[in-house]
Amino acid sequence: MIGVVCCGSHVYNTSRQLCCEENVHNRDGGGVMAHSCCGTKPLRLDQTCCGGVIHSIIGGDCCGTDVYFQKDATALCCDQTLSLKTTPDDVCCGNSTFDGGISQMCCGSSVFNSTELNSCCTLNNGTARPYHSSSHVCCDGPLEKSSNVRACCYLRNEDGKFRDTQYDKTKQCCKYPYDKIYSMGRNKTC
Numbered sequence: 001m002i003g004v005v006c007c008g009s010h011v012y013n014t015s016r017q018l019c020c021e022e023n024v025h026n027r028d029g030g031g032v033m034a035h036s037c038c039g040t041k042p043l044r045l046d047q048t049c050c051g052g053v054i055h056s057i058i059g060g061d062c063c064g065t066d067v068y069f070q071k072d073a074t075a076l077c078c079d080q081t082l083s084l085k086t087t088p089d090d091v092c093c094g095n096s097t098f099d100g101g102i103s104q105m106c107c108g109s110s111v112f113n114s115t116e117l118n119s120c121c122t123l124n125n126g127t128a129r130p131y132h133s134s135s136h137v138c139c140d141g142p143l144e145k146s147s148n149v150r151a152c153c154y155l156r157n158e159d160g161k162f163r164d165t166q167y168d169k170t171k172q173c174c175k176y177p178y179d180k181i182y183s184m185g186r187n188k189t190c
Contacts, residue, residue, distance in 0.1 A: 018042050079109075105130065124163050139164040153181060 003014045008022030018025050020037035027034045027042065034042030038049030048055045050062035060067035063077035076083050078092035089100040094109025105112050107120035108128030117130035121138035131142030139152030143166055153174030154162040165181060167174060173182040173190030184190060 124165075139166050141166065153178070155179060155181070 004011055005014060005019075006012075007019030007024050010019075010022070010024050012019055012024045016027055018027055018034055018037060020042060021040045023040045025034065025042040032044040032046055034044050036043045036049075038047075038054050039052040041054060043049050043054060046056065046058050048057045048060035048062070048067050050060070050067050051065035053065040055067040057067050061070045061077075063075075063082040064080035066082040068075045068077070068082055070077075073088070074085055076085055076090060076092055076097055078097060079095040081095035083092070083095070083097045085097060087099055087102075089102060090097040091100045091106075093106030093111050096111060098104040098106050098111040101114070103114055105114040105118055105120065107117070107130040110130075112130050117132055119131050119133040119136075119138065121129050121131055121136075121140075121142050123129065124140050129141055131138065135146075136142040136144055137152065140163070143150055143152055149168055149170055150166050151169040151174065153165050153167050155165050155174075156162055156178050162178075167181045171184055173184055175182055175190050182190065
């Protein structure tokens with residue numbers, strides 16, 4: 001027979017029915033024909049499927065399992081989480097929004113007030129930590145500018161690239177060939 005195929009262990013007619021993950025459904029669903037599947041359920045033309053969840057919205061955009069319209073500009077999809085914009089300048093920071101740098105800062109997927117923390121330091125392991133640039137510098141983590149103990153050394157990796165490393169300048173030395181942090185000599189010399 002034409003149009004008759006298998007759906008798992010069931011036989012169905014492709015012109016009148018749909019096979020959705022081995023479940024057979026009639027295409028006619030309340031006057032509107034189902035055209036495809038959303039997981040195990042039939043999906044009509046007047047619906048949008050987002051992550052296996054059916055929404056009664058035509059032509060919606062998906063953000064995880066939520067539906068929205070990108071063109072209306074009132075919401076942003078941030079890491080598969082739908083967030084409402086509070087200002088036109090809002091952009092994503094992790095799974096939430098922030099004002100794009102006007103009075104806030106994004107560092108490592110978290111939002112901070114930029115009067116308190118205005119810079120972001122990416123550590124050698126890829127994580128990020130916020131700091132204020134008037135009092136700290138970035139050296140594999142925020143480092144106090146006025147520190148009498150800690151200092152920053154740029155060590156050469158095996159691949160020839162440099163990585164920043166903090167060290168105790170009262171006991172250690174940062175010196176050529178910049179391959180490691182050295183211990184100070186007996187007379188506190190490098």
